[in-house]
Amino acid sequence: MNDISLTHLSSNRSLTGDGGAAIAVRDVGKAFQGRVVLERISCDVPKGQFVVLLGPSGCGKSTLFRCLTRLIEPDSGTVTMHGTEVTSLRPAALKALRREVGFVFQQFNLVKRFSAIDNVLAARLATMPLWQVLLRRFSEQDRQLALACLDSVGLIDQAYQRAERLSGGQQQRVAIARAFAQQAELILADEPISSLDPESSENVLQILQRAARERGFTVLCSLHQVDLAVRFADRIIALRRGRLFFDGPATAFTSDLREELYRAQRA
């Protein structure tokens, strides 16, 4: 891999880590038709860490996830990302902020008939002038970056394969490579392994973990698999019935707490 690609593979922030929060959530509340789904949630996602959001089905994970970039509008509270208060942004600024976030979805959201590299290059469209977009004229530098991103998820040999011919795990890795190519500081991965087999799941989580540890990305990822969360995450945020249940290092999320989190749901 050449120098250009290596340079561009890190997120824009310093790898030394300056502490502080990439995302600060303060007193966020949300109700649907009068039913409270999130109750005054406050938590931080520290810069450069791999943070997993956990909790039983229906506890409000997706709602909180979507409130972060206002795909769902919170009723109250504030969300701040890298010092910008997301909750007070006007539509154009909000749109620009969303472009600074690498989203990874459960269903990959790839263009199936495009090759892996073209899907990754799609991340560069927002930075290109319209005429280049229309002609799909990507610069050599963008192509090198896309190849480097595919290489970093172990898919360099599949770069010109159509997305629809790749396995689910491979497609999710292309989606992660696309988020890398965006050079966003923050990756939000909403249940990225829920449709993958165990081996592919571990592979994807390893890639996200390395993105934080070795490249300085901040990664927030919602999961259902507690064991994998404890194994891979630096930090865990757990919700129970719309309230914050746990927010701390993964090593402090004991088996008793795990039991309690899910017992509460059954009660």
Ligand SMILES: Nc1ncnc2c1ncn2[C@@H]1O[C@H](COP(=O)(O)OP(=O)(O)OP(=O)(O)O)[C@@H](O)[C@H]1O
């Ligand atoms: N648009 C909506 N309108 C009404 N109720 C909603 C809406 N979105 C979510 N809910 C409700 O809010 C609660 C929390 O849903 P949410 O999807 O955030 O939970 P979750 O923890 O992500 O669940 P899962 O793990 O099953 O995906 C659920 O009871 C759900 O039915």
